[in-house]
Amino acid sequence: MMEIQSQPTNLTKEDVIKLIADFQQNQCDEAQERLVDHYKNLVHSIAYRYSKGGPMHEDIIQVGMLGLLGAIRRYDYSIGNAFEPFAIPTIVGEIKKYLRDKTWGIHVPRRIKDLGGKIKLAIEELTDHLQRSPKIIEIADHLGLSEEEVLEIMDAKNNYRVSSLDDVVENSSDGSSVVRIESVGEVEQGYEETERRLVLKDIFNVLNDTEKSVIHYIFGENLNQKDTGERLGISQMHVSRIKRQAISKLKQAAFLDT
Template sequence: MSTKPQQRPNSKDDVILWIKQYQENELEEAQTKLVEHYKPLVQTLSRKFSRGPEHAEDLFQVGMLGLLGAIRRFDLSVGRSFESFAVPTVVGEIKRYIRDKTWSVHVPRRIKELGPKIKKAVDLLTNDLQRSPKVDEIAEFINVSVEEVLEAMEMGRSYQALSVDKPIEADQEGGEATLLDLVGRQEKGYEQTDQQILLEKAFSVLNEREKQILQLTYFENLSQKETGERLSISQMHVSRLQRRALQKLRDSIHIKPTEYLK
């Protein structure tokens, strides 16, 4: 009774052969074998940095891109194992993605890079001191200022923004509201009121004919010709009175011509 021979596990020699075949001949089959061989490794690495299933999938895709880059750039002449090159390459791509793409609020790059250093310092100092380290101890450990540590800690809270639709407890009876309900809104009426008061004071410098000109041309949207016909004066006279009235208003409220009636 014949038995089917078992497929031998892939060896380091197989990996080197596939990399050589892909780099020299762009053999798609060799690339596929490498991807399948190292897929579990990339999954393991991406899960270490993930915050949930959806995030893990995004990081896995980023890690696979890092793996493909490692396959292309690996120097066969160096003599070291491919894994020793691939792992830091994949991890580097994942960390870069987390740093640049997953913050909800724009944060300076130096602050993003300082965050992991602070976390590592806290872990090490907590173990050594058997207590939570102080801010100045963390700053001294990673050789930065206390202000930088505090800034990084504060910015770290912006890693994920809360949705404005997130329900929160609004009162002691258990009533709920959303963040959007609590956000103040700019009341346009205040600005309009201020402008109205300003214009009322400014209009006091005009005579009745000048007020009529501005009322008809700016508030009733009549042309200068139509305004002249309404007041039984020429269009040229309307234009002259309009310019004089506007100049009086500018002088009265001390604004530049380009800022008037924006």
């Protein structure tokens, strides 16, 4: 088990949100620099998971930093939720895309090719019928697949980076729409949201049912801790404690190579 570098403690959650707001509203370089300094150990720890200290380590750190900067630019501070659950999948996704670009010529399994083609055709048929981009669940129902299988094929397509699947589409963060990847190496917002969803799905396995529910209500449905407690039949203080514990587990899951 690798040693996890501790997070700097000079910024509170509220400080982080204020700095992000200052950067997004005023393009404040000082705010961005403070955020990067605060989260640099987080980036280094995640980078080590993929580099194991090898020759690509410094490159992966730089890519992780780009992911952090992207998260700072896109984070919706108005909601008031913690930044880390948004930042970690964004950083991991950026690193994974970089590593895929290094290995895009791997042979694509027949199953990926076949289902990728069927998904592409289903998108075209459903778009014509619905006069809009279909939802992931609509694609799945059309093909007799589960949503997880559709997402798996989309993710596998991006893992192999092969031109025959360049037109397979990705879902937005809520699964309500899809966007095309026009060319190898082009990263669309929809792809980034799918990547984040898949990464979160993997690391959420470390949480127990109550922790998953708390994270879902607070970060998924934007409920406050009081309303979350009422949903679960527990006190607001208990919700706060479970949330802190769950976020800590998610950080560990993102850092550790399991």
